[in-house]
Amino acid sequence: MREISYEPRNVRDVLVELKDSSELAVDLAYSAVRDGDASLADEVLELESRANYLQYHVRIALMLAAKRAEEAEQLVGLFQVAASAVRITEAAADIARIVRDDGGVPDAFEHAFPDADERLVRATVAADSDLAGARLRDLELDLETGVRLIAIRREGEWSFAPVGDDRLADGDVIVGRGPREGIEVVYRRATGEPLPAPAAPSAGTESEEIARAAETVIDLKDMAELAVGLAYGAARLDSDDLAREVLALEDESDEHKTRLETWVIEADDEVGSAAQRRGLLHLAAASEVICDAAVDIAEVVLREVELPPVFGAALEDSEEAIGAVVVGAGSDFDGATVADLELEAGAGVVVLAIHGGDGWTFDPEPDRACAAGETLLVRGPPAGVDHLREGAGDSEEGRSRPSRK
Known part of the structure; x- marks a missing residue:
């Protein structure tokens, strides 16, 4: 566990990183489940560790900033938003552990996710790669391959939304988003190796029950991602309507979670191993936690807690x-x-x-x-x-x- 030693930090910068970490963690976690990709899961665990470290800094900074009761009333909203962002990241890490430690989910579910036009790629830049030492502007990866680098991890520190003047270095872990053909090119250029092929779907015909349960998993994913986006949007626009929609999504997520749990309990061994069925239960629970954390952000709006301008600036500056x-x-x-x-x-x-x-x-x-x-x-x-x-x-x-x- 990383030792905590307080260093003065800009609150806006920390909020930006916590928000970006939470959204990237959710994206990576579900992608890891869809593709059965342990390397993506590992990055979610890295994000969790970083978020837990940062929350101490933001807590101390907010405690030091409040000198009057009026200021404390504003800062308590930031405190709740920051705590929720950490909670979202931790829940995403629980989803990642399904892939990393718990044997994944049944094949029928792993391949039930729609084949998205864009995918995520995680690669470590090799010393002999042409990416090492190059500026992003000169590489023009987005123009040549359609892949946009959304994060770089270097020696435990994350950089979100890297800009053209940023240089890649040997050992950097890069995360990019783009079409399958593009990420294959970027992965090979970064590592010198071909991108590992995703596991092939298992043979056999899926039953209607499995198909319906798979749709429930997809709905849980979609609701969790939408709830997070709407929650941050509600806080950004100070909108009760958006905040109430987050609460409605959380209620619907509860129903889907119960439905999936019941299905798993009644499922037979043909669906998958006991460990894989347990993975579905963990996925349902973690998806619900993400929605619950989004509700905590929405409640800041519904309770009419005034957020200081730094929060709006943080959302505009984020990746x-x-x-x-x-x-x-x-x-x-x-x-x-x-x-x-x-x-x-x-x-x-x-x-x-x-x-x-x-x-x-x-x-x-x-x-x-x-x-x-x-x-x-x-x-x-x-x-x-x-x-x-x-x-x-x-x-x-x-x-x-x-x-x-």
Whole structure:
């Protein structure tokens, strides 16, 4: 266990890292289960260790910052958000341990996850790699392969959203997101070895019961990821509607967890080994914990705890920015569908919700058209969010925020 020695740290920087760690950990953990990839699982455990270390620093910093009761009231909200981010990371680590230590999940479930257009890759830069010593700008990995580096770990320290001037070094662990063909190229260039092939699906026909249970697992994953994004968005926009949707997702997650637990108890040995069925129980429990932690963030909004401006700045500065984009009349995005916007903005940008005349639409369908005056809650790389704002004709000065109700 890492020894704790307090060092003065910028609270915003720590909040940014905790938020980015929590979202990356969830993404890596579910990807590790889908692909049966122990190397991705190992990175989640590294993120957990780092988050547990950082929470001591943010606790001490917030304790030292409060000099009056009014300040303490604001800082307690930050304290709860930081604690929730750590809890999300820890729950993701529990999912990772299913792959690393508990024998995984039954094959029928491991291969039930949709084959996403984008995947995650984790690689260690070898000494003789052409990546070692090179600047990211010069490598142009995103242009040549479609892979965007989202994190670099060097000697236990994480760097999220690396920029063009950053250089890679021998021994760096890189995490990238992109198409399968692209990550194969990046992995080979980094390590000198071919990317290990994912395990082939097991032979045989899945029963309807297994198919339904697999859908429950996928729903748990989707609800956990959406709850985290909406919770951070609720805090960013100070929106009661978004916060209440997080609570509704948590209730639905409870029902899915109970359904999956019942199915596992009634399942026979043909579904998988006892260890693999236990892995499903751990997956259900960890997914529910992620939703519970998202609720803790949402409750900061519902209790009308005023968060200081540093929190909004932290969300805007993070690797996965949470932003509000207002669609301008006559803009390029007036009448565009959600799928059009996500494609236009580039890899990694997701429309979490849309606020219009009828209130919020959560997790909108790809063919849902956007209209002038509507506010989009989006998550993605800061450059992609900024690109959406430009296309929507949305300026920082003229941007309005949805009401709390």
